[in-house]
Amino acid sequence: MAVSASRPAHPWPVRLCHWINVFAMVCMVMSGWGIYNASPLFGFTFPPAATLGGWLGGAIAWHLAVMWLLVANALVYLAWGTGRGHFRRRFFPLSPRAVWQDTRQALAFRLPHRLGQYNAVQKAMYLGVLLLGLLLVLSGLAIWKPVQLSGLVALFGGFGWARYVHFYAMSGIVLFVVIHVLMVLLVPKTLPAMITGGKEPNDE
Template identity: 65%
Template structure:
């Protein structure tokens, strides 16, 4: 007989850091777009309604305030991921063969999804966004304090190059967020476990 039980899918530190990111990232993007508009890197700007801060000084104040929140949140997640085994348990193993196999299945819309288990493409994306997170922090610090942190700025190719690194790293994170939201819309049953931590699972009761 098949019965249903509630299984732990996401532990509370993962859920807490996830929702803090979800609240803070829009502020980070919108204040960043306002800062970008003051000195555009490319021949376009973001519409005023999509920015935060009202003026350059206000945007910088918002950006720095949210930055410290995200930095603390990111450090908590990294430490938890390393010492709890979350990274090893959920993001590994990862191989080119597995990535190719799961990517091909995803393109054909035949990639299965099991709550609490990440496929190879998801694991690659999570590792990628972690790297982008580190890169966006380092480049942001180099832009903020190019004189005091001139060694870091030089490592990134100088102040001007660091701005491009920061822009493209943030764009990569933005793309990850868009894909993440699209997957939630396509597979809405993944959302409740990120709130409650648990999901219903069908199991065979052999004793019945």
């Protein structure tokens, strides 16, 4: 009996967490840029139109409000993904050799895509962005509560370094999103499946 025929390519908890995360990330990055503009680390600032909150106080309010949504959503995703074996099934096995082979095929536009199955480049990128997210949250906590979390601040080499780590982790995530969205545009059939769930193709 072909009972697995209608199994969704993306289970609903993954889709829900993914789109909540997109909303939270956009708010966090834009409000973060607003906060950065008040005291830039480098010789540039972000265009006001790309920031959120209108002024420093507003940007901080957005950042500190949406961070709860971001972290709560991440914890639900991590708990569900670990408990249900989602990460084990979708992100592993993974080897540098497979990443190298799939990268070469992707660059030659010869990498096949099956809904609900990630190639090695995707697996590496998704695991990488999860680690960057962890770094982003930890460095953010260090900047937010430097006195209470002085041990964490010390781990980053001081408050100044924690700010740099926070900025670089944000940059890595923004770079991920640019490549991720480009990959989605190259294989557009993946997008509706991430909204409605789609159908995992039958293996046999």
